[in-house]
Amino acid sequence: MAMSTPSVSKNKFLITGAFEKTPKSQNFTPKTNYVTPKSKKIEMVSSTPECFSSVQVETPLIKKRISKEKFDEVSNLTVAVRIRPMNSRELLHVGSADVVGVRDKEIIIKSHPVGSSNVSIDHVFQYDQIFWSCEENHSFYSTQEEVFLTLGKPLLNSAFKGYNGCLFAYGQTGSGKSYSMMGRNMCEVEDIDCPTFSGITPRFCRELFEQISKLDKGCLCTVEVSYFEIYNEKIHDLLSNANNSTKTPLKVREHPECGPYVVGLNVEVVKTYEELRNCLLIGNRNRATAATTMNEKSSRSHSIFSIELCLSDEKNRENASRKSKISLVDLAGSERLGNSCNNDVKIREGVSINKSLLTLGKVISALADQKKNQFVPYRESVLTWLLRESLGGNSLTTMLATITPANTHLDETLATLRYACQARSIVNRARINENPHDRLIRELRSEVERLRALRQDYERNSFSISSTSSCNESHEEELESLRGKLKETEGKLHEAEKSWEIKFLESKETQLRELAEAEKYKAELESKVRIMKTLDSNVTLSPFRSNFLEELEGVLTNEADGLVHNDIIEDLKKWCCQNSLICTFTSDTLIIKDPVNYKQTSVSLNSVNLNGFENISDFINSLNWTENKTFVKKITKSEIMTAMNNIYQSLAVLQPPEQENNLCLLFAKVNKTLQSFEAALMTNLKTNKNQKAVTFSASVLD
């Protein structure tokens, strides 16, 4: 990737006067990116070869669009070209020559068609900015700072207004993309902070925090940063701690409102320039490590460093809250497949890089075409998908094309310049990312101001007209309609501002209500806990309580019907059931209870004999019945289960916050029921050792 900088320039035809310069000692005023700077006619001082030379104008005619439509900035992509010095390899190459000339905002490339040394063609390209960085000591040399001030700073200023921005470097390997974007070296603090060599990205970070420090006190500002690279169509997080080889590539998803994003990407919140610089260093080091282990991978990967800026100023209604995202992109080398691919891996890489760059090309030409409803294949590559908003969307975008002046790379240089020319036709519509209500208020305010100014003009004019001539009726009408319009807009603004205040109050009220509810719930919970504690200490629970359910379950499941298994007993049970009598058994006794008439009888199982009786009814009536005033009921297994379920449901009712008294009562009731159940069960178990059915007194079920 590194090439040494030559000490001597071998310009054969140096067309100086690249663009208007300010002497180095003076403060440099950036030529703003989105306004065409006034050009200065500068003479060519080249030594044009004395041969036939034809001129080929390569720049398509484009109408530069800079318009503000209700705070939307409609503008073409800003395209700049930077020419780096020839490196030692290029200088040592036999027959090497500098074929790039610069005049104002034009680049002229001199080429000789194959086989005709005497005929040359001048390819002329026009751009928004040209940075000639071939000879350091030359007065027209463009420094790193100038490149930042011209391209990076306007994007930063726009970010503070709420516009998204993107700056991407495009060019063949070794043409100076990383040098321009990051600097001469990029893995040490000294490199990042180097006043001479640090590139656009570190300068952007430094300036960002300088501007933040100058913001008003009441202005809240957050900065979030992410850094990733795309290699072979796969995304790798450069801020992740995981080892490069173990990293799983991240995926791209599309949010319906926010657009495409990388899933699981580390986003760091940074509060100082030093923290931001640290992120940059981590990312650069990760990138460099990957480059060494994977054979100069960095040349073949695209890196995207993104900064999200969020500003909110309660005091200043004009700039209530703004959000912007700036992406600084260093693309992979754009050379064609044949030039650099000499093995399988490289061919695969080349295909992937070319897939991204090819799609980028397709996207650029589709957007440049400007036909309505033209399909733009953003989703054909990860790069274009993620840069969608930067290309033809909501962003102010700048492309920096980097080239070498050497004739050895003439084809690549021409390809890069043509690519860059086409990109100039892309139109983006950037809008301030803000709350729609703030936007409405701002728009109405500016409309009111405009109408007021118009009215003043009219009033002044009509005064001079009426003083010189008789009353001009049509003028008066226009003035009247203007007044009406102004009144209407002022009314709308007043409404918008009022509704904003009402909304604010409403949201405050909702907040207070929610807070009060939360407090109430908290108090209820606390009282519930208090009750639980009191109950625990006051109520003496039976030692069997913990085993109660298991015991009950044991009894129920053991209902193995090991009773007297004979047909007579079965018939008796059936008959009793049909006649509303309760029929229970101990190991040797049959007990029959009549709950309606409060009677009870018992008979030894051994003496049950139906012989001599016509039917079961006669046998039952023959038994010795005694009075029994206690109403008892036999509970079946399913009845017990239902009763238990009822208890659990009652317990469940305790969960939501209840009035303290209700809660107390309910709890006591449940406890009582459980105790009764338990007592009844224990009595039954104790008194009837082999009993298989359990009888409870009816009060238990109340």
Ligand SMILES: Nc1ncnc2c1ncn2[C@@H]1O[C@H](COP(=O)(O)OP(=O)(O)OP(=O)(O)O)[C@@H](O)[C@H]1O
């Ligand atoms: N404007 C410049 N002035 C002086 N040296 C430069 C300039 N631009 C690039 N160089 C030097 O040229 C060499 C290649 O530059 P750089 O690594 O930035 O190329 P690149 O386009 O990013 O390549 P790659 O695609 O491989 O990443 C480096 O040694 C760099 O220092």
